[in-house]
Amino acid sequence: MIESYVRHSPSSLNLFAAEPALFVLEKILGVKQPANVLMSRGTAVEAGVAAGLLDPNVYLEDCINIALTRYDTLTAMSPDGRREKTREGIHHMVTQALDALKPFGVPSSMQGFVEWHPEGLLLPIIGYYDFFWENKGFIVDLKTTDKMPSAIKTGHARQVGFYANGNLSSGITYCTPKKCETYQLENSREHREALRQIALRVEKFLSLSDDPEFFVGITVPNLDGFYWNDPKLRQLAYEHWKI
Amino acid sequence: MATDVFGFPVSTGGEGGEFTPVLKYDARAGRFFRVERINTGNGFENEDVDITQTVKFLADFENVEVGYARFVAGQAPDFHLVPMGSQLPAKPSEQHSSVVRFMLKLAKECGGERPIREISGASKAFRGAIEAVYTAYLAQKDKNAGKLPVLVCEKITPVKTGTGVQSSTNYHPTFKIVGWSERKDLVFVAKAVTPSVASQVLAATVTASPATAPSTGSTRAAAPVAETADADDFG
Numbered sequence: 001m002i003e004s005y006v007r008h009s010p011s012s013l014n015l016f017a018a019e020p021a022l023f024v025l026e027k028i029l030g031v032k033q034p035a036n037v038l039m040s041r042g043t044a045v046e047a048g049v050a051a052g053l054l055d056p057n058v059y060l061e062d063c064i065n066i067a068l069t070r071y072d073t074l075t076a077m078s079p080d081g082r083r084e085k086t087r088e089g090i091h092h093m094v095t096q097a098l099d100a101l102k103p104f105g106v107p108s109s110m111q112g113f114v115e116w117h118p119e120g121l122l123l124p125i126i127g128y129y130d131f132f133w134e135n136k137g138f139i140v141d142l143k144t145t146d147k148m149p150s151a152i153k154t155g156h157a158r159q160v161g162f163y164a165n166g167n168l169s170s171g172i173t174y175c176t177p178k179k180c181e182t183y184q185l186e187n188s189r190e191h192r193e194a195l196r197q198i199a200l201r202v203e204k205f206l207s208l209s210d211d212p213e214f215f216v217g218i219t220v221p222n223l224d225g226f227y228w229n230d231p232k233l234r235q236l237a238y239e240h241w242k243i
Numbered sequence: 244m245a246t247d248v249f250g251f252p253v254s255t256g257g258e259g260g261e262f263t264p265v266l267k268y269d270a271r272a273g274r275f276f277r278v279e280r281i282n283t284g285n286g287f288e289n290e291d292v293d294i295t296q297t298v299k300f301l302a303d304f305e306n307v308e309v310g311y312a313r314f315v316a317g318q319a320p321d322f323h324l325v326p327m328g329s330q331l332p333a334k335p336s337e338q339h340s341s342v343v344r345f346m347l348k349l350a351k352e353c354g355g356e357r358p359i360r361e362i363s364g365a366s367k368a369f370r371g372a373i374e375a376v377y378t379a380y381l382a383q384k385d386k387n388a389g390k391l392p393v394l395v396c397e398k399i400t401p402v403k404t405g406t407g408v409q410s411s412t413n414y415h416p417t418f419k420i421v422g423w424s425e426r427k428d429l430v431f432v433a434k435a436v437t438p439s440v441a442s443q444v445l446a447a448t449v450t451a452s453p454a455t456a457p458s459t460g461s462t463r464a465a466a467p468v469a470e471t472a473d474a475d476d477f478g
Contacts, residue, residue, distance in 0.1 A: 032378075033375070034374045034375055034378045065330065068330050069328075069329065069330045072309075072329070072330050072331040073327065073328050073329075076309035076310075076327060076331060076341075076343070077307075077309060077343050077370045077371075077373050077374035077377060078370065078371075078374055079366075079367030079368070079370045079371040079374070081367075083341070084334070150461055151458070151459050151460060151461030152459035152460045152461070153459065154459055156459075157457075157459035157460065171460070171464050181463055182463065182464040183459075183460050183461060183462065183463060183464060184460050184462050184463075184464040185459065185460045186457070186458050186459065186460040186462070187457035187458060187459070187460075190457035191457060191459070194457075231402050231403075231404050232371060232402060232415060235400060235402050235415075239400075
């Protein structure tokens with residue numbers, strides 16, 4: 001096992017499922033990259049929406065400013081060429097997400113910590129949900145995206161299924177610069193179990209060696225996949241995998 | 244310290260009214276230069292001293308400035324910066340680039356006579372490198388309260404972008420925090436404008452997998468109907 005890998009998270013497990021070589025780079029070799037601008041947009045919109053949900057009297061403009069300030073703080077140094085264009089959609093996203101979520105009322109909790117010790121796993125799975133309305137038994141994760149999906153994405157389903165613990169109602173609110181939709185999660189228990197199944201495989205994978213370089217030797221980055229689009233990541237792939 | 248019309252610091256005495264000296268990074272060459280102002284007798288000229296091999300400095304990451312700047316040869320740079328953590332100013336023109344600026348103190352082995360300097364950079368290589376080490380700084384700063392990070396350039400990596408005639412190579416530095424130190428005489432000179440911000444532990448039981456792949460859900464969840472107050476609610 002790798003000493004530095006001490007817990008699972010929905011995002012690390014989804015990363016392993018989607019691009020094992022990047023999992024090796026980030027979670028085993030410990031080469032962490034700053035969040036990209038799309039991830040920062042999600043964090044920023046969530047901050048603005050949280051402000052508006054917690055205090056229904058706060059002005060929309062203030063919520064938008066909170067989101068923009070958070071976005072600028074997170075991305076001011078970013079070399080990502082999408083930074084300015086991505087920023088343009090934030091005020092629409094905050095506006096629409098508040099329209100969609102305000103009818104649920106003031107959330108009972110936000111950024112709630114969830115920890116799961118399922119049978120068969122050595123390590124726990126942990127995560128933080130976005131919004132929980134206890135009186136409605138409803139958990140929502142907010143996702144920003146450029147293209148509205150027609151259903152909840154599988155990785156997101158595992159994530160909110162885990163938060164819902166099989167007995168709460170849950171969903172994903174997807175926000176694009178143009179519209180916002182909340183989808184209700186179906187088969188919550190099955191998606192949470194899928195997360196456990198991935199975690200089992202991650203632990204089998206990690207049990208193969210204590211040497212981080214071993215895992216470089218048994219994985220290959222898919223350089224045509226969007227995960228490696230960033231030239232710096234492409235360079236890291238070359239340095240570590242020689243491809 | 245006062246500033247001139249371009250936003251540059253102007254000393255009010257003791258240093259001959261000069262600008263804050265600069266450290267610059269040339270992303271095309273992958274080199275760090277200490278820019279020295281040399282009095283030739285007929286005025287001042289800049290002399291670049293290459294300190295790439297020994298560059299090490301105390302970085303004032305408590306006072307990073309970000310925003311936009313336009314660099315035109317032969318002209319003073321046009322900076323439009325705000326303190327890190329503020330909303331960025333409007334981009335003044337398409338000729339302005341995103342930029343990051345902060346003050347630093349060079350270590351003895353590379354500092355020369357004026358080790359306290361500022362560095363600003365608009366290249367993606369420089370900003371990306373500073374972003375990465377600033378992220379590391381944020382993660383470690385609480386354990387080093389009251390101190391600033393000491394940085395070295397661990398490596399410089401050529402990164403090729405584009406293909407064919409469109410290709411170009413820039414050199415990306417990678418900084419590493421090698422220590423922490425008090426700021427002492429590294430005094431920040433403000434130049435940027437400040438603009439007008441349940442825990443639940445879940446135990447679980449494992450359920451049997453379904454025979455078919457589970458659908459995720461495409462049913463739109465309707466928002467609850469807002470509760471309306473009855474006239475009786477107000478007595």
